[in-house]
Amino acid sequence: MGLVRSLHHPAAETLELTGVLHALADPVRLEIVRELAAGGGCERRCNAFSLPVTKSTRTHHFRVLRESGVIEQRAEGTAVVNRLRRDELDARFPGLLDSVLGAG
Amino acid sequence: MGLVRSLHHPAAETLELTGVLHALADPVRLEIVRELAAGGGCERRCNAFSLPVTKSTRTHHFRVLRESGVIEQRAEGTAVVNRLRRDELDARFPGLLDSVLGAG
DNA sequence: CCGAAAGTACGACGATCATCGTACCAAACT
DNA sequence: AGTTTGGTACGATGATCGTCGTACTTTCGG
Numbered sequence: 001m002g003l004v005r006s007l008h009h010p011a012a013e014t015l016e017l018t019g020v021l022h023a024l025a026d027p028v029r030l031e032i033v034r035e036l037a038a039g040g041g042c043e044r045r046c047n048a049f050s051l052p053v054t055k056s057t058r059t060h061h062f063r064v065l066r067e068s069g070v071i072e073q074r075a076e077g078t079a080v081v082n083r084l085r086r087d088e089l090d091a092r093f094p095g096l097l098d099s100v101l102g103a104g
Numbered sequence: 105m106g107l108v109r110s111l112h113h114p115a116a117e118t119l120e121l122t123g124v125l126h127a128l129a130d131p132v133r134l135e136i137v138r139e140l141a142a143g144g145g146c147e148r149r150c151n152a153f154s155l156p157v158t159k160s161t162r163t164h165h166f167r168v169l170r171e172s173g174v175i176e177q178r179a180e181g182t183a184v185v186n187r188l189r190r191d192e193l194d195a196r197f198p199g200l201l202d203s204v205l206g207a208g
Numbered sequence: 209c210c211g212a213a214a215g216t217a218c219g220a221c222g223a224t225c226a227t228c229g230t231a232c233c234a235a236a237c238t
Numbered sequence: 239a240g241t242t243t244g245g246t247a248c249g250a251t252g253a254t255c256g257t258c259g260t261a262c263t264t265t266c267g268g
Contacts, residue, residue, distance in 0.1 A: 017134070017204070017207045018128075018129050018130065018131055018134060021125050021126075021128050021129035021204070022125075022126070022129040024122075024125050025122050025125035025126040025129050026122065026255095026256085027122055028256085030121070030122060045214085046214075046215070047213090047214065047215085053256085053257070053258090054257075054258060054259080055214080055215070055216090055258095056215095056216085056217090056218095056257075056258060056259075056260095057256070057257055057258070058215085059215065059216060059217090060255095060256075060257080061256090062215095063216095064255095075215095077213095077214085077264090077265055077266070078213060078214045078215070078263095078264060078265045078266065079213090079214060079215080079265090080214080080215065080216095092207070093203055093204075093206075093207045094203060094206065095199050095202065095203035095206070096200075096203040096204065096207065098199065098203075099197055099198060099199035099200040099202075099203055100121070100125070100197075100200065102197075102198065102199070103121045103196070103197045103200065130225095130226080132226085149244080150244075150245070151243090151244060151245085157226085157227070157228090158227075158228060158229080159228095159244085159245070159246090160227075160228060160229075160230095160245095160246085160247090160248095161226065161227055161228070162245090163245065163246060163247090164225095164226075164227080165226085167246095168225095179245095181234095181235055181236070181243095181244085182233095182234065182235045182236070182243060182244045182245070183235095183243085183244060183245080184244080184245065184246095
């Protein structure tokens with residue numbers, strides 16, 4: 001078994017609104033998305049986030065974000081780099097990500 | 105005890121993003137919001153929604169929407185009329201509601 | 209080769225959630 | 239007064255969720 005079991009990413013057209021909303025409705029995951037967006041489309045390793053949870057929980061949250069289609073994950077050595085799927089998200093739910101990120 | 109115990113509505117400035125997102129991240133509640141928005145700001149009684157759940161569950165969902173600040177509820181006789189808090193929502197989270205409603 | 213680094217897998221725990229049924233209540237109508 | 243109407247209150251139940259610890263795996267650097 002590899003570093004990640006399946007690492008499945010949903011296609012852009014099949015993203016579900018409730019799934020995305022649920023993924024964003026958690027403080028830890030919202031922080032991940034914010035930090036990812038602050039980087040301006042650049043990638044970031046799971047380790048490079050300041051989150052008040054343990055490694056296991058971290059893995060859990062990244063998986064929820066990936067399976068809902070918010071982020072893309074790619075293995076790189078022992079690390080996993082994350083990328084915000086901004087374009088796909090914007091295409092499917094125009095304005096949603098911007099409004100969420102813009103909210104104080 | 106009146107028709108509704110407290111009927112508390114959060115102030116527009118205290119609305120929490122995660123709370124609103126969580127409220128919208130449910131199919132039944134999303135349908136309520138959609139039907140409410142389709143009316144163009146008009147009010148609607150709890151009874152006047154086509155939802156695949158019982159009365160108790162309906163009450164529960166309307167409460168979640170109210171306590172998160174998405175809707176306003178007002179007693180009118182035996183009925184409760186609901187109104188989408190569009191202006192307050194737009195002021196606090198610009199574009200959020202529109203993007204959610206615009207999503208297919 | 210050995211150990212450190214970065215995650216994942218798995219199982220567990222308590223908390224929250226969506227749903228329901230039954231009982232209840234208040235207002236309106238007869 | 240009785241009945242209907244529209245909704246709430248109060249559990250209860252099963253599912254999902256967020257969190258963690260421990261064990262494991264894989265890759266990379268000495």
